[in-house]
Amino acid sequence: MQTIKEYVQSNKDRFLEELFALLRFPSISADSKYKEDIVKTASFVADKLKEAGADKVEVCPTAGNPIVYGEKIVDPSLPTVLVYGHYDVQPADPLELWDTPPFEPTVRNGKIYARGAADDKGQFYMHVKAFEYMMKNNALSCNIKFMIEGEEEVGSAHLGDFVKANKDRLKNDVIVISDTSMISLEQPSIETGLRGLSYVEVEVTGxxxxxHSGVYGGAVANPATVLTKLIASLHDDNNHIAIPGFYDDVIELSKEEREALNKAPFDIEEYKADLGIDEVWGEKGYTSIERAGIRPTLEVNGIWGGYIGEGAKTVLPSKAYAKISMRLVPNQNSEKITNLFKKHFETIAPAYVNVEVKPHHGGEPVVTPTNSIAYQAAEKALEESFNKKPIPTRGGGSIPIVALFEKELNVKTVLLGFGLDSDNLHSPNEKYGIENYLKGIETIPLFFKYYAELNK
Amino acid sequence: MQTIKEYVQSNKDRFLEELFALLRFPSISADSKYKEDIVKTASFVADKLKEAGADKVEVCPTAGNPIVYGEKIVDPSLPTVLVYGHYDVQPADPLELWDTPPFEPTVRNGKIYARGAADDKGQFYMHVKAFEYMMKNNALSCNIKFMIEGEEEVGSAHLGDFVKANKDRLKNDVIVISDTSMISLEQPSIETGLRGLSYVEVEVTGxxxxxHSGVYGGAVANPATVLTKLIASLHDDNNHIAIPGFYDDVIELSKEEREALNKAPFDIEEYKADLGIDEVWGEKGYTSIERAGIRPTLEVNGIWGGYIGEGAKTVLPSKAYAKISMRLVPNQNSEKITNLFKKHFETIAPAYVNVEVKPHHGGEPVVTPTNSIAYQAAEKALEESFNKKPIPTRGGGSIPIVALFEKELNVKTVLLGFGLDSDNLHSPNEKYGIENYLKGIETIPLFFKYYAELNK
Known part of the structure; x- marks a missing residue:
């Protein structure tokens, strides 16, 4: 029997080649013109699961993008781990800011540059390869189920129906997701919370x-100007969100919890230098770590209206738009927040324009327990692999499925992420370290081993 | 000798066909990809001037788009009229809002629908056809010079150099421009003032x-949010422009002047219904007519940043942009205002972003005299043609050449416009009434006749 380290060593070129093939699919879920690529990607993932040794592999249709399922039940009396991931990716634009094309994976300085390299193709595929190792070496100590979806980046709209309709098939003892980051290869960490999300699009019509801005300018309300006034009013001078009731359900952390959180290594000068900014920004009374992890936010993800081409056009536009998302923290509810936003935005809109607020998607915030067997197994696996005990952190991102699973299947999740915050997720030049990828493949079988042992 | 009415009657189909041919050129000056169409349009205009009887016709190169020149000197002792117009047009987008394609002129309900139909192809071409009539019927009572440029919609950047270098060739007694509107066919009017323009583009970099808006949201300033705060602050609660010094040079009109101005037919309910708005907007203390004519403005012509495609992307953008133009009134200076804007915008920008203000182009405000021979000739021509005495109005638009001519050639301008405010200039479905077009051709020879007579 080969150890996992030996197996990774002797197969690493193939592991990279396979990941590159997966990264070449432009599986962008936000844009319907990539529908065919989405289907091809799902089929590729299914083939790889089969090759690795999974049974009952199926590309399951949904009302949206298909979900890839596969499993290996070694012994019904053993605990079952469900691996969740997503094969869809964020749009790649602005394309001109990529140093190499987003769907032609390129290695520079030990990093794989491609859209989806870290989020989430590179991370879920580690599980496929770790599974391959365990199958080949008769080392699978738990039952395993894979569910790899294609709509995570657009709010997992059809996953809820699939989960509800497949409760038996998906039955498990713990869910493992590698779609988050750790502090560094020198300081492993495990995220123990995720923010929820409320995403809306607003349209202001004048x-x-x-x-013609000469003929009508000054005499008719300009919806672009009005939109700036409306958005500007959503944060007060202390950068608190100025929507009545927005913070009502937020659970404030205790002094001790905040102190523990702020012990994570964080160098503000390095942070600013990395981002090229002179000053950080955020809600008064909180540290940068807190602002990005335990506090709700409201961000403009996109804004547009009027003439945005080359040169000048003197137009007073009929419409202006913005995409706005709010990150939510434990005890906030995405539907409630979406409704609060909608009501507030409609209330503050002046009579000379019409506003429309369209909810895009939402997701609930979660906190994962640190006293569970699964968390302890993850802790031991990471410690063995990285020679350092991981510390718990609170992540700022959102994975809607986590709250959904907790509700529908009554199981908790472990966020076994191997990415870095600097991986340019959702940005040009997304990357994933080759070492992160290979270390991840090495660590996962240890998690299975310790999870089975601790369950005994 | 045919009268102009008879000539228009017997040639109107050809007059329309020729205009349609001119309108089919997508001569968009704001977008460099139409450069070749610009050149073709200039050449078409030159050919038509030659056919109509002009001498010394030339497509004059400039550092930008060419200027078409032509002239007919019948007798050096007669007064000389210079006709200015522009063959370039505004961009046609948003294309999806056009009922018929912008560069395939279509007639509906007696209106010609096409980009440039009124602004300014349909209007300057009336002069070419009126000139043709006067040549054929030996009725040219003044010398005439044509100068038709191709950069009016982008600020006439190279016209100044051309005018300075051709002072002798362009020497004239009055400039006539048909690039403005009248109240209606039932109530002719003559614009006696134009607003100036300062056009800037701002870029905010975070x-x-x-x-990723989950990983960094709340902890790093979002340039789109900051841009909305900056723009929102540019108008105060009374919709005054909140840039220090902005109004310093504005000459306030007297009570009598304001009363005269407000006597123009204006039905606010009709105005609101036409625009589909519930309430008008504007600077406190002024009427809609005043806001659109005698008061300076600041309008967002375009705004963009972040993800503006289909669906949702949770990005915290690196940059956000806006195109902003200010209309200026007599005694304001575009360079001074551009500098005031730049200084103010840079001053209010917070330390967590960088802002850059790029001036696009400017133009000076003008007032044209109503006691000149040229104005009286225009008045008599319109009265004869429309059976009603025209009233003076103040236009909100800008034609940078007017101030330039006054400065360089020391001559005044008559704004002999036949368009309507409802012609959708700079908007989808731009149109120009066939009756406006033909009435314009009828009126222009009368102007020449009266201008020569009054000069005797």
Whole structure:
């Protein structure tokens, strides 16, 4: 029997090649023109699961993008681990800011550059390869189920129906997700919380057509100007979110919890230098770590209206738009927050424009326990692999499935992420370290081993 | 000798066909990809001037788009009229809002629908056809010079150099421009003032790359949010422009002047219904007519940043942009205002972003005299043609050449416009009434006749 380290060593070129093949699919779920690529990607994932040794592999249709399922039940009396991941990726634009094309994976300085390299193709595929090792070496100490979806980046709209309709098939003892980051290869960490999400699109309509800004300017409300006033009013001077009731359900952390959180290694000068900013920003009374982890936020993800081409056009636009998302923290509810936003935005809109608020998608915040067997197994696996005990952190991102699983299947999740915050997720030049990828493959079988042992 | 009415009657189909041919060129000056179409349009205009009887026709190169020149000197002792117009047009987007394609002129309900139909192809071409009539019927009572440029919609950047270098060739007694509107066919009017323009583009930069709004949201300033705060602060609660010094040079009109101005037919309910708005907007203390004519403005012509495609992307953008233009009134200076804006915008920008203000182009405000021979000739021509005495109005638009001519050639301008405010200039479905077009051709020879007579 080969050890996992030996297996990774002798197969690493193939592991990289396979990941590159997966990264070449432009499986962008936000844009319907990539539908065919989505289907091809799902089929590729299914083939790889079969090759690794999974049974009952199926590309399951949904009302949206398909979900890839596969399993290996070694012994019904053993605990069952469900691996969740997603094969869809964020849009790649702005394309001109990529140093190499987003769907032609390129290695530079030990990093794989490609859209989806870390989020989440590179991370879920580690599980496929770790599974391959365990199958080949008769080392699978738990039953395993894979569920790899194609709509995570657009809010997992059809996953809920699939989970509800497949409760038996998906039955498990713990869910493992590698779709988050750790502090560094020198300081492993495990995220123990995720923010929820409420994503809306607003449309402000002024006159019924674009107008000449000379003929009508100054006499008719400009929806772009009005939109700036509306958005500007959503944060007060202390950068608190100025929507009545927004913070009502937020659970404040205790002094001790905040102190523990702020013990994570964080160098503000390094942070600013990495981002190229002179000053950080955020809610008064909280540290940068707290602002990005335990506090709710409201961000403009996109804004547009009027003439945005080359040169100048003197137009008073008919419409202006923004995409706005709010990150939510434990005890906030995405539907409630979406409704609060909608009501507030409609209330503050002046009579000379019409506003429309369209909810895009939402997801609930979660906190994962640190006293569970699964967390302890993850802790031991990481400690063995990285020679350092991981510390718990609170992540700022959102994975809607975590709350959904907890509700529908009554199981908790372990966020076994191997990415880094600097991996440029959702940005140009997304990357994933080759070492992170290979270390991840090495660590996962240890998690299975300790999870089975601790369950005995 | 045919009268102009008879000539228009017997040639109107050809007059329309020729205009349609001119309108089919997508001569968009704001977008460099139409450069070749610009050149073709200039050449078409030159050919038509030659056919109509002009001498010394030339497509004059400039550092930008060419200027078409032509002239007919019948007798050096007669007064000389210079006709200015522009063959370039505004961009046609948003294309999806056009009922018929912008560069395939279509007639509906007696209106010609096409980009440039009124602004300014349909209007300057009336002069070419009126000139043709006067040549054929030996009725040219003044010398005439044509100068038709191709950069009016982008600020006439190279016209100044051309005018300075061709002072002798362009020497004239009055400039006539048909590039403005009248109240209606039932109530002719002559614009006696134009607003100036200062057009800038602002760029707000936050982090050096697009970020994941979950990982960084709340902890790093979002340039789109900051941009909304900056723009929102540019108008105060009374919709005064909140840039220090902005109004310093504005000459306030007297009570009598304001009363005269407000006597123009204006039905606010009709105005609101036409635009589909519930309420008008504007600077406190002024009427809609005043806001659109005699008061300076600041309008967002375009705003963009972050993800603006289909669906949702949770990005914290690196940059956000806006195109902002200010209309200026007599005694304001575009360079001074551009500098005031730049200084103010840079001053109010918070330390966590960088802002850059790029001036696009400017133009000076003008007032044209109503006691000149040229104005009286225009008045008589319109009265004869429309059976009603025209009233003077103040236009909200800008034609930078007017101030330039006054400065360089020391001559005044008559704004002999036949468009309507409802012609959708700069908007989808731009149109120009066939009757406006033909009435314009009828009126222009009368102007020449009266201008020569009054000069005797």
């Amino acid at each position: 006159p019924n057509r674009d107008l | 982090p050096n790359r697009d970020l």
